[in-house]
Amino acid sequence: MAFFNSAAKKAFDAYKKENGSDKKLPRISELNAEYAMLLERLASACNRQSVRSSVKSAESSRKYG
Numbered sequence: 001m002a003f004f005n006s007a008a009k010k011a012f013d014a015y016k017k018e019n020g021s022d023k024k025l026p027r028i029s030e031l032n033a034e035y036a037m038l039l040e041r042l043a044s045a046c047n048r049q050s051v052r053s054s055v056k057s058a059e060s061s062r063k064y065g
Contacts, residue, residue: 012025
């Protein structure tokens with residue numbers, strides 16, 4: 001258990017060093033909202049990639065077909 005406490009202390013110390021000691025930790029709801037936004041971006045990027053690959057496939061079939 002001491003290992004987890006020291007790992008947590010290191011993580012919090014690193015956060016304080018990076019963001020300033022007076023800044024509070026983000027709330028779970030804020031983190032969940034940010035995570036949902038990132039998932040949405042990832043889904044739209046995957047969708048764009050899928051569309052691009054299908055367009056390339058259609059172009060190559062027209063070229064050679």
